[in-house]
Amino acid sequence: MRTLFFHLFLATTLHAQTPALEQLIEVRPGTLPIILTVPHGGTLKPDNVLARRYGVTGMDANTAPLSEMIIEELESRYGGKPHAIFARLHRSMLDPNRELKEAAQGEPTAEAAWHRFHDGAKKACETVMKKHGMGLLLDIHGHRHIDQRVELGYLIKGEQLKASDTELNANAALIASTSIRDLDKRSPQSFAELVRGPQSLGGLLESRGFRCLPSPTKSYPGVLAGYFSGVYDIAAHGSRDGGTVSAIQVECPWNNVRDRPENQRRFAQALADSLGVYFEAHFGRKLR
Numbered sequence: 001m002r003t004l005f006f007h008l009f010l011a012t013t014l015h016a017q018t019p020a021l022e023q024l025i026e027v028r029p030g031t032l033p034i035i036l037t038v039p040h041g042g043t044l045k046p047d048n049v050l051a052r053r054y055g056v057t058g059m060d061a062n063t064a065p066l067s068e069m070i071i072e073e074l075e076s077r078y079g080g081k082p083h084a085i086f087a088r089l090h091r092s093m094l095d096p097n098r099e100l101k102e103a104a105q106g107e108p109t110a111e112a113a114w115h116r117f118h119d120g121a122k123k124a125c126e127t128v129m130k131k132h133g134m135g136l137l138l139d140i141h142g143h144r145h146i147d148q149r150v151e152l153g154y155l156i157k158g159e160q161l162k163a164s165d166t167e168l169n170a171n172a173a174l175i176a177s178t179s180i181r182d183l184d185k186r187s188p189q190s191f192a193e194l195v196r197g198p199q200s201l202g203g204l205l206e207s208r209g210f211r212c213l214p215s216p217t218k219s220y221p222g223v224l225a226g227y228f229s230g231v232y233d234i235a236a237h238g239s240r241d242g243g244t245v246s247a248i249q250v251e252c253p254w255n256n257v258r259d260r261p262e263n264q265r266r267f268a269q270a271l272a273d274s275l276g277v278y279f280e281a282h283f284g285r286k287l288r
């Protein structure tokens with residue numbers, strides 16, 4: 001009887017326990033000038049954390065294992081790990097890719113988790129700037145749009161991408177409002193090339209078998225096609241408002257990228273290869 005009560009007691013206590021903040025938001029220091037943020041891959045739903053009442057609550061399935069593979073592939077090529085911040089708390093309880101009010105909706109544990117996520121990203125950016133002078137943050141997501149392309153977000157709306165290359169390159173106000181503002185100043189290529197040329201991230205991924213938007217083959221979203229241009233994470237941690245860490249939102253489709261481990265691996269390899277070329281072409285330095 002005593003054992004039964006003990007087990008009941010243990011079961012109830014464990015059930016009610018909220019995981020520690022370090023488990024809800026996992027912050028891993030790295031050595032490369034790359035930061036990965038993974039805001040929507042979390043699966044934890046502690047009993048005593050109130051669910052969000054509005055906003056998008058669906059998770060980005062498989063972005064956590066995909067990001068682990070990206071970390072492995074970067075390490076095997078460039079001899080160091082990227083910094084990484086994983087939200088393990090489910091999106092129904094926290095959306096780190098929103099400002100605090102919508103993200104946590106007054107729930108104290110979610111608010112603390114939001115702060116840990118963004119403090120972690122901020123510190124990672126500072127470390128990268130101190131050590132390397134410049135860097136790149138990739139905010140890893142998953143989308144379910146009908147056109148299954150990798151969508152790369154720079155805080156440029158789909159509508160704005162309809163401009164010609166000449167118009168884009170002449171639009172200083174637009175360039176200054178993007179999450180790659182600093183990178184545009186460093187890159188020897190034009191802004192339009194940086195965003196959708198052969199050596200843009202979209203161009204490099206396409207030449208490795210992954211259709212992208214924007215890219216040389218698809219410079220702006222089609223009519224009725226969805227396109228995510230980036231939200232809070234790349235606005236808060238990219239170079240729009242200063243600093244030398246630029247940021248790109250990487251929205252991965254389900255088909256051929258997130259669906260199966262072998263496709264996740266292929267994409268992680270293509271992204272890691274692409275980043276090596278990207279760093280040399282635009283940052284003017286080898287990735288290591």
Ligand SMILES: [Zn+2]
Pocket residue numbers: 040060140141142
């Ligand atoms: Zn997402």
